[in-house]
Amino acid sequence: MWSRLNQLFQPLARCRLCGAAHRGELCEPCRAELPALATACPQCAQPLEGTQAGLCGQCLAHPPSFDAARVPFRYAPPVDRLIAGLKFHERLSDGRLLGSLLAEAIAAAPRVDLLLPIPLHRQRLRERGFNQAAELARTVSSTTGIPVDYDALARVRAGSPQHQARRRERLRQMRGAFTWQDRQRPPARVALIDDVVTTGATADAAARCLKRAGAEWVEVWAVARTPMKR
Ligand SMILES: [Zn+2]
């Protein structure tokens, strides 16, 4: 409802993907072609086969530390291109578009108390100059009104880039990678914000840290999901 109203009051502009004149950021055909993650495990967002419903086998056998994952898209064109634009070319307009799509996707979800972008290790942050997850969290926060904390959760170990390891190895690598460095406990319900979920190991380690610090319910809100290697 609000996004519709907002669109109505936006000046006529160009669709961010195809350039067609349109109110709002995306024209209807481009919006309809976004690679929706239709059927997925509610806890980890692993894509599910056909009519399978409920938790995936992985979550039934070895559930992650987070309680739910809300991920609107598969990591496929044009979402992958927008994520790369944000992450590697610092196109903040791509980040705002992805952030507002993520905010739309979680609009009907039960409210959380705080948003926490998955932090980069200090050294990585220095190399890249900004944290893509923080940019997404900024837009989700301004759209939903949920506060965001950029500093309380910190990454104390770098860990290897996502695609290089399988899940089990990645889980081991990520152990102890995060620390909660605020004097106050985290609120009861928090959402971790990230661009892409691959093995879920990063989110698992961050959620574990938050629960140890006192959070009761931790969700993962990410733009896209790549299928998990077992
Ligand atoms: Zn378009």
Ligand SMILES: [Zn+2]
């Ligand atoms: Zn699952």
